[in-house]
Amino acid sequence: MAGISQRKRIWGWYFFDWATQPFHTLLLTFVFGPYFAGVAAEYFMTSGLNEQAADARAQSIWSLCLTVTGLIIGFGAPIMGALADTAGRRMPWIFGFSGMYVIGACALWWTFPDGSTMWPMLIAFGIGFIGAEYALVFVNAQLPSLGNQAEVGEISGSGFAFGYVGGILSLIVMLLFFVEQPNGRTLIGLSPVLGLDAGQNEGTRFVGPFTALWFAVFMLPYLLWTRDTRTAPRGKGIGDALGLLFKSIKNLRHRLSLSAYLGSSMFYRDALNGLYGFGGTYARLVLNWELVSIGVFGIIAAISAAAFSWIGGQADKRFGPRPVIIVSIWVLILVCLTIVSMDRQQIFGIPLPEGSGVPDAVFFVCGALIGGMGGVLQAASRSLMVRHTDPKAPTESFGLYGLSGRATAFMAPALIGAITALSGSARIGVSPLIALFLIGLFLLRWVRAEGDSETWTVSSR
Known part of the structure; x- marks a missing residue:
């Protein structure tokens, strides 16, 4: 890394977040997810279901996709981290999973509005999502090398x-130049650029290739400035990697704070991912918003997330990550209670006049809080993990962190799918997230604010 300053390394690391964020902003939450939900609901209505039943079925198959990918990510991430640590290299893994990201995102172009390609497109989305999350394990593991604990x-x-x-910025570009309104025009009154056919939703479907292109271009600063921080190999092959992983899991019995933290984050991050995965589909299926409205909602949420993430970083520096996490979880619990208690006809049991804009205004506020507190929660969680990290095997440590965040990643979508199916309501289906947040909050009682990284030496003997 001769010639590359620490400041450049940090900025290169920042660019990974810049390059990958559109997968979550554009595909998971605000454009592709709601678009897919709308396509699926229309398909099921043409098959004979009424609107509420079709909405519930659409939410159920979206939850199935997130459940399956969550299982794969959860059980694979720590193995991938251990493999990288035994070899002492991370960049080859980042390259490989970046390829999955690009392939999966590009393929979403073929999500036709008649619903004929629903299942292949769910598989393509899953491939891209798995690539993005696996790459993140290795990138997160570089954080300890970028600064001290303070x-x-x-x-x-x-x-x-x-x-x-x-x-x-990626969402603004999509809304201004690509995503169609019902009249076939974009937010600023243009036909979708590049000659895309609004009648076939080609502007909206371009979100997949656009996300892949954005990633390919903006990964360059990361690749140029954030080089591999090689460590001495600790073995080779999957056997040594699994041995290292099982040793790490076994040693958790000596580390109450880390064990409690991994358990806590397992639940509250699963709930947060559930909010991200179903916020846009809720707006589409429960509030009947069009994609452009969901996109504007996304811009507000993302601006809030950017601002609050920076503020949360300053609060983390002053108070430490644990109190920042606690405050964030309580705010998100209140948001979930509001969402579950609201539809177009009422809010908290109070009837609303027909055509009332109250649900829309309230959900915009909820979106700002989801984005803001979600950003703060993720950043503070990553910071608290550094305080529990083995400096000799950071990828292994963040593999365990990935496991805690993804081992039950199937739980939120599976519970949402089950409650949606049982209740026949996409709104009520979101309610399990409240319980997941509360469990995560309860387990934080046993987490040390300063972490326990010093116990690695003892537990590794």
Whole structure:
């Protein structure tokens, strides 16, 4: 890394968040997810279901996709981290999973509005999502090398804030030049650019290739400035990697704080991912918003996320990550209670006049809080993990962190799918997220604010 300053390394690391954020902003939450939900609901209505049943079925198959990919990510991430640590290299893995990201995103172009390609497109989305999450394991593991314990909270928060700015700009570009309104025009009254056919939703479907292109271009600063921080190999092959992983899991019995933290984050991050995965589909299926409205909602949420992530980083630097996490979870619990208690006819049981704009205004506020507190929660969580990290095997440590965040990643979508199916309501289906947040909050009682990284030496004997 001769000739590359620490400041450049940090900025290169920030650019990974900038490059990858559109997968979450454009594909998971605000454009492709709601578009897919609308396509699926229309398909099921043409098959004979009424609107409420079709909406519930659409949400159920979206939850199935997130459940399956969550299982694959959860059980694969720690193995991938251990493999990288035994070899002492990370960049080859980042390259490989970046390829999955690009292939999966590009393929979403073929999500036709008649619903004929629903299942292949769910598979394509899953491939891209798995690639994005696996690459993140290795990139997160570079955080300890970018600063000391007093600095990593601010670096983590700034990285998330920078990434959210990228998400905002990518969403603005899509809304201004590509995503069609019902009249076939974009937000500024243009036909979708590049000669795309609004009648076939080609402007909206371009979100997949656009996300892949954005990633390919903006990964360049990361690849140029954030080189591999090689460590001495600790073995080779999958056997040694699994041995290292099982040893790490076994040693958790000596580390109450880390064990409690991994358990806590397993639940509250799963709930947060559930909000991200179903916020846009809720707006589409429950509030009947058009994609452009969901996109504007996304811009507000992303701006809030960028601002709050930076503020959260400063709060982390002053108070530490644990109190920042606690405040964020309580705010998100209140948001979930509001969402579950509201539809177009009422809010908290209070009837609303027909055509009332109250649900729309309230959900815009909820979106700002989801984006803002979600960004703060993710940044502070990454910072607290650094305080529990083995400096000799950071990828292995963040593999365990990835496992805690993804081992039950199937739970939120599976519970949402089950409750949606049982209740026949996409609104009520979101309610399990409240319980997941509360469990995560309860387990934080046993987490040390300063972490327990010093116990690695003892537990590794």
